[in-house]
Every structure is written in structure tokens, then in C-alpha cells.
Amino acid sequence: MTLVLSYAVNSLHRYMHPKTPLSKRLAVGWLFLISRAAAGFCPSPQPQQSTKFISASAKSSSHHRHSSNISASFKSYNQMSTAHTQKWADVFTHQNSNYSPQYLFPPFSSRSHKGSHGRIAILGGSNKYTGAPYYAAQAALNCGVDLATVFCAAEASVPIKCYSPELMVQGVYSIERFDALLEEEEALLAELEKYKHKNDLITVDNFDNGDDTTSNISLDKLLLEHDDSHNELIQNELLKNVDDTKKMDDIVNKLQKVKQLQESLQELQDRQMEIISKSVRDVVSMFPTLHALCVGPGLGRHPLVFKVVQQVLQRGMESNLTLILDADVLFMLSLEEYRELYEELLKYEGCIMTPNVMEMKRLPSPSSFGSENDKKNIIVEKGHVDAVSRGDVVMQCAEEGGLKRSGGIGDVLAGTISAYMAWNQIIERGNEGGKQQRAFAVWTACCTVKRATKLAFENKRRAMSSRDVLDEICGVIAHMEDDIERR
Numbered sequence: 001m002t003l004v005l006s007y008a009v010n011s012l013h014r015y016m017h018p019k020t021p022l023s024k025r026l027a028v029g030w031l032f033l034i035s036r037a038a039a040g041f042c043p044s045p046q047p048q049q050s051t052k053f054i055s056a057s058a059k060s061s062s063h064h065r066h067s068s069n070i071s072a073s074f075k076s077y078n079q080m081s082t083a084h085t086q087k088w089a090d091v092f093t094h095q096n097s098n099y100s101p102q103y104l105f106p107p108f109s110s111r112s113h114k115g116s117h118g119r120i121a122i123l124g125g126s127n128k129y130t131g132a133p134y135y136a137a138q139a140a141l142n143c144g145v146d147l148a149t150v151f152c153a154a155e156a157s158v159p160i161k162c163y164s165p166e167l168m169v170q171g172v173y174s175i176e177r178f179d180a181l182l183e184e185e186e187a188l189l190a191e192l193e194k195y196k197h198k199n200d201l202i203t204v205d206n207f208d209n210g211d212d213t214t215s216n217i218s219l220d221k222l223l224l225e226h227d228d229s230h231n232e233l234i235q236n237e238l239l240k241n242v243d244d245t246k247k248m249d250d251i252v253n254k255l256q257k258v259k260q261l262q263e264s265l266q267e268l269q270d271r272q273m274e275i276i277s278k279s280v281r282d283v284v285s286m287f288p289t290l291h292a293l294c295v296g297p298g299l300g301r302h303p304l305v306f307k308v309v310q311q312v313l314q315r316g317m318e319s320n321l322t323l324i325l326d327a328d329v330l331f332m333l334s335l336e337e338y339r340e341l342y343e344e345l346l347k348y349e350g351c352i353m354t355p356n357v358m359e360m361k362r363l364p365s366p367s368s369f370g371s372e373n374d375k376k377n378i379i380v381e382k383g384h385v386d387a388v389s390r391g392d393v394v395m396q397c398a399e400e401g402g403l404k405r406s407g408g409i410g411d412v413l414a415g416t417i418s419a420y421m422a423w424n425q426i427i428e429r430g431n432e433g434g435k436q437q438r439a440f441a442v443w444t445a446c447c448t449v450k451r452a453t454k455l456a457f458e459n460k461r462r463a464m465s466s467r468d469v470l471d472e473i474c475g476v477i478a479h480m481e482d483d484i485e486r487r
């Protein structure tokens with residue numbers, strides 16, 4: 001009987017989509033009614049848990065069960081007992097729920113204009129990955145946002161534009177140009193290194209110190225201890241001490257060469273900064289029009305791209321913009337160089353991080369934090385059961401997903417979360433209730449994608465791809481809205 005019922009519910013879910021012919025919808029409707037009547041004899045088990053978020057600290061005993069490699073990084077909520085999990089349907093079966101599904105989706109109105117249902121942007125996409133930012137942006141559009149922009153590497157912009165005419169795509173830097181800048185920098189540094197070799201010793205007499213001994217001074221030491229303005233002084237000093245004119249000429253030439261190299265390096269680094277700042281300006285100039293910015297899908301791992309991202313994230317926090325961080329940006333944040341930025345983001349309420357299993361393992365344990373409660377951002381740990389946590393409060397999404405694990409579903413989730421975050425901005429306008437509701441909206445986004453993968457898998461089985469998941473999103477959301485209306 002349970003099988004009949006679940007088949008009927010699944011069919012109903014799929015076939016009641018408005019695009020399905022009316023005759024098919026009526027037939028499935030009858031099947032559903034008959035199976036519901038029969039199910040009265042074998043009621044489904046009631047959920048044990050309230051749909052409130054649960055406190056992770058209240059479950060400290062399960063925290064202690066973490067394996068040592070997990071404790072080296074973040075506390076992994078998916079390592080906790082899975083008893084406290086919820087499905088979308090559970091939201092309607094509990095009276096003491098402390099969040100409001102009716103405020104998830106912005107209502108339509110005759111005064112709606114282009115953008116009033118959400119404007120999001122993705123920063124990602126590189127010469128290697130063009131699919132990831134497309135999946136994320138298209139997922140947000142398929143959820144229902146009005147406008148989606150992709151900021152990407154110039155090399156990725158044409159392919160992404162070809163995937164969808166609905167996307168606005170802007171190349172904001174060139175990987176080829178960044179490569180050339182890095183190569184130039186590496187060559188200059190290598191040449192400088194040759195001149196600053198530690199064993200390059202100059203023998204000087206110690207006449208000035210009143211004795212007739214000699215000392216060995218390394219050129220490296222001279223260069224490090226004296227800036228350019230002292231070069232002349234050094235030369236005069238050496239002239240007094242070094243008798244050998246040829247050796248003296250040699251030293252002066254070396255000093256001049258080093259000075260030139262240092263100037264070229266400075267000029268190159270200024271040029272790098274200018275190019276990076278221009279890319280940052282291109283993205284930041286859009287901030288006032290955005291409800292949310294998703295950073296990371298297909299970003300790649302170029303060090304200069306990371307410099308752009310670093311400034312964009314800092315400006316995003318200053319502008320109070322909602323930031324969804326996925327994929328390569330999470331790799332970036334696991335690097336020692338970006339530790340300070342990472343810790344700032346953990347304290348930023350408008351930040352949502354969506355690590356997969358590997359990314360979760362890489363993220364370091366925050367050093368400046370007393371407890372999980374100091375974390376203000378939301379973390380979505382993706383897995384068989386997605387765990388959405390904010391501070392020490394965690395809610396797990398037990399919605400059933402499809403069995404196929406194709407590349408890009410994480411990107412679809414990042415885009416879906418971006419859409420829900422845009423709606424949260426539009427509805428709540430950042431008030432206190434909105435912040436509480438935000439984690440619930442992220443959890444609902446997880447349910448949405450799980451359900452979409454389930455439907456896509458039922459349709460396509462082994463051939464299922466992320467595109468099929470994209471196609472299911474609008475139907476899943478339509479059903480969720482129907483659930484809310486029926487409540």
C-alpha cells in the first residue's frame with residue numbers, strides 16, 4: 001500500500017504540472033484519491049521532531065564523535081546524528097514551527113517591474129569551466145528571478161552567452177593577460193634573486209674602524225639594508241674600502257641592475273593592481289542593483305583572479321550585499337593567505353557558504369572563534385543529507401534526491417540559493433525576522449534542488465544531467481507555492 005501511495009504521490013507531483021494534458025492530470029488525480037482512501041488503513045509514521053532548527057551545542061555528545069581529520073577543520077554537521085531531519089512536507093505538519101513559508105516567495109502584483117522579483121549575479125567561469133556559472137545563473141532564472149548577470153573571464157564570456165540569451169554576460173578580466181603578467185613577474189623575481197644571492201660576498205677593509213682587518217659583507221645584506229636613496233652612500237663607502245677598481249665597477253653595475261629590476265617590478269605590480277582594480281570596479285558598480293551575488297562556480301584557481309575576488313568580497317561586505325560562496329572561492333578561502341578574509345566572512349551575516357565534502361574538509365578551523373555561536377554566516381554542508389547551519393543552530397534537509405550525481409548540481413544549488421536570497425531581501429528588506437527566515441529559505445532551496453534531482457532522475461535515469469535538473473525547478477517551486485496556499 002505504501003508503494004501504491006508513494007507512486008501516486010510521485011505521479012501526482014509530476015503530472016499535475018500545468019504543461020501536462022488535462023486528461024492525464026484527471027487520471028492521476030483519481031489514482032491519488034483512491035490510494036489516499038486506502039491509505040487510511042495504514043497511516044504513514046508521524047515525524048518525531050519539531051521543524052524548529054536544532055541547537056548543535058545541545059547535541060555536544062555527538063560532536064565529540066568527530067573523527068580527528070574532521071576536527072582539524074570545521075565541525076561537520078553531517079557527522080552528527082541524523083535524527084533531527086526535516087522534509088518540506090514536515091513544515092506543514094507541525095504547529096510550533098518558528099518560520100513562515102508564506103514569506104518565501106514574493107507575491108506578484110500589477111505594479112511588478114523588471115527586477116522586482118530578483119536581480120542576482122554570478123562571479124565565476126574561466127577558460128576551463130563555462131558550464132558552472134551557466135548552471136548557477138540559469139537555475140536562478142528558472143526559480144523565477146527577473147535578471148541574472150554573469151561576471152566571468154573574457155575567455156568564458158562567448159560560450160556562456162551562447163548557452164542562453166536570457167543571461168547578461170560580462171568578461172571582467174582575461175586569464176591570458178593575467179598569465180602574461182604573472183610570467184613577467186616571475187621572470188623579474190628570478191633575475192633579482194640571482195643578484196641577491198646570499199653567497200655573493202664583498203670583502204671590505206675595516207680601516208674606518210681603526211684596524212687593518214677585513215670583513216665579508218654580502219651584497220644581499222647591503223641591498224636589503226639600504227634603500228635606493230642610500231645607493232650613492234653605499235658606493236662612496238665601498239670606494240673608500242675596496243681597492244680593486246674592477247671589483248668596484250662590478251659592484252656598482254650590480255647595484256644599478258638591481259635598482260632597475262626593482263623599478264621594473266614595482267611598475268609591473270602597479271600595473272597588476274590597476275588591472276585588478278578595474279575588474280573589481282566592473283563588478284562592484286553593479287552592487288546597488290543586486291539582491292545577491294554568488295561567487296565561485298567555475299571560477300578556477302588563478303592567483304590574480306583570487307586577488308580580484310578578495311576585493312570584491314570585501315566591498316560586498318561593506319555594501320551589506322548577500323554573498324553566496326561556492327566551489328573555487330571556498331578553495332581560495334582555505335589558503336593561509338586569505339585566512340583573515342575567511343574569518344571576516346564567517347562573522348558576516350549576509351554570507352552563505354556551500355561546501356561539498358572535499359571543500360568542507362579543506363576549510364580551516366577558525367582561530368579567532370570561541371564557539372560555533374560566534375559564526376554569524378550560514379553554512380550549507382552538501383551531502384546525502386544537506387545540513388544548513390547558522391551559529392550553533394542546524395537544520396538538515398532530508399528531502400529525497402535522485403541517485404545520479406552528475407557534475408553541476410552543486411552549481412544549480414548555488415544559483416537556487418541565490419534566488420531564494422534575492423526573494424528574502426525583497427520580502428524582508430533585511431529586518432530581524434528576515435535574518436531568521438534566511439536560514440529557512442536556504443534550507444528550502446536545498447529541498448527544491450533535492451526534489452528537482454529526484455524528478456530529473458525518474459525521467460532520465462542514467463542519462464540525467466544538470467540541465468534536466470534545471471528543467472524541473474520551476475515545477476517544484478510551483479508545487480511548493482501550492483502547498484503554502486493550501487495550508
Ligand SMILES: NC(=O)C1=CN([C@@H]2O[C@H](COP(=O)(O)OP(=O)(O)OC[C@H]3O[C@@H](n4cnc5c(N)ncnc54)[C@H](O)[C@@H]3O)[C@@H](O)[C@H]2O)[C@@H](O)CC1
Nearest residue numbers: 129130131132297298299300327328357358359407408411
Ligand atoms: N560544467 C562545468 O563547468 C562544471 C564545473 N565545475 C567546476 O569545477 C571546479 C572544481 O570543482 P570540484 O568540485 O571538482 O573541486 P574540488 O577540488 O573540490 O574536487 C572535488 C573532488 O572531490 C570528489 N568528491 C566530491 N564529492 C565527494 C565525496 N562525497 N566523496 C569523495 N570524493 C568526492 C570529486 O569527484 C572531485 O574530484 C569548480 O570551479 C566547479 O564550479 C563543477 O561544478 C562541475 C561542472
Ligand SMILES: Nc1ncnc2c1ncn2[C@@H]1O[C@H](COP(=O)(O)OP(=O)(O)OP(=O)(O)O)[C@@H](O)[C@H]1O
Nearest residue numbers: 356357382383384386401407408409410411413449
Ligand atoms: N552522497 C550524496 N547523496 C545524495 N545527494 C548528494 C550527495 N552528495 C551531494 N548530494 C547532493 O548533490 C547536490 C550537489 O552536491 P555536490 O556535493 O555534488 O556539490 P558540488 O561538488 O559542489 O557540485 P558541482 O558538481 O556543481 O561542483 C546537492 O543538492 C547535494 O544535496
